[in-house]
Amino acid sequence: MGWQEHYRRRDALDAVIASGGELSVPEPFTDLDELLLALHHRWSMRLAGRLELAVTAAERDPDLDRARAVGEAWRASAADNAALRRILERHADRPVLRERVDAERRALADVAGLTAPGDAAEDRAAVGAAFLALVETRPRRNPVERLLRRLAPSA
Incomplete structure (x- = not known):
């Protein structure tokens, strides 16, 4: 993909997000699945940056709870990208996004220190x-x- 194509895709994504989620498929996207994957990629990149900063801060400050830092990073990303989140949540049950939603959940659990990759x-x-x-x-x-408490109601 050249720079012209990159900018066309970026502008199309911006327009979809600004429209409040009217998901008519704009050029240069060929179908809804391709558009949703591009929107999810944008969300993932924005979230990943915040998560990396949160983990770095938690590693430097032993008084900072890692899970809390990860949660705050997710909330800040969601607040800054509210229209994008609404679109993705509305279409989260589509097969093309299901695997990515599960991957995001696994990553959040790992980064928060609640699970291990194994x-x-x-x-x-x-x-x-x-x-x-x-x-x-x-x-x-x-x-x-x-x-x-939620995972083990007797706890």
Whole structure:
């Protein structure tokens, strides 16, 4: 892809996001799946930058809770990209996005320190989904404790 194509795709994504999610497929995209993949890629890149900063801050400051830092990074990314998040959430059940949503959940669980890459993928995705549910509801004090309570109601 040359620079002209890059800018055409960027401008088309900007227009879709600015439209509030009217998903008619603009040029240069060929179908809805290709458009959704490009939108998800944009979200992933923005989230990854914030997560990297959060993890670095947590590694430097032993008093900073890693899970809390990751949750705050996700919330800040979602707030800064609210229209993009709405579009992706509206289409999260489409087959083209399901695998990417699960991959994001696994990554969140790993980065927050709640799972390890060697754990079963299904378990990591489930922990990531529970963590994300807590993050989206704005945890009161300790997101890890709330996550554990949600995963094990007897805890």
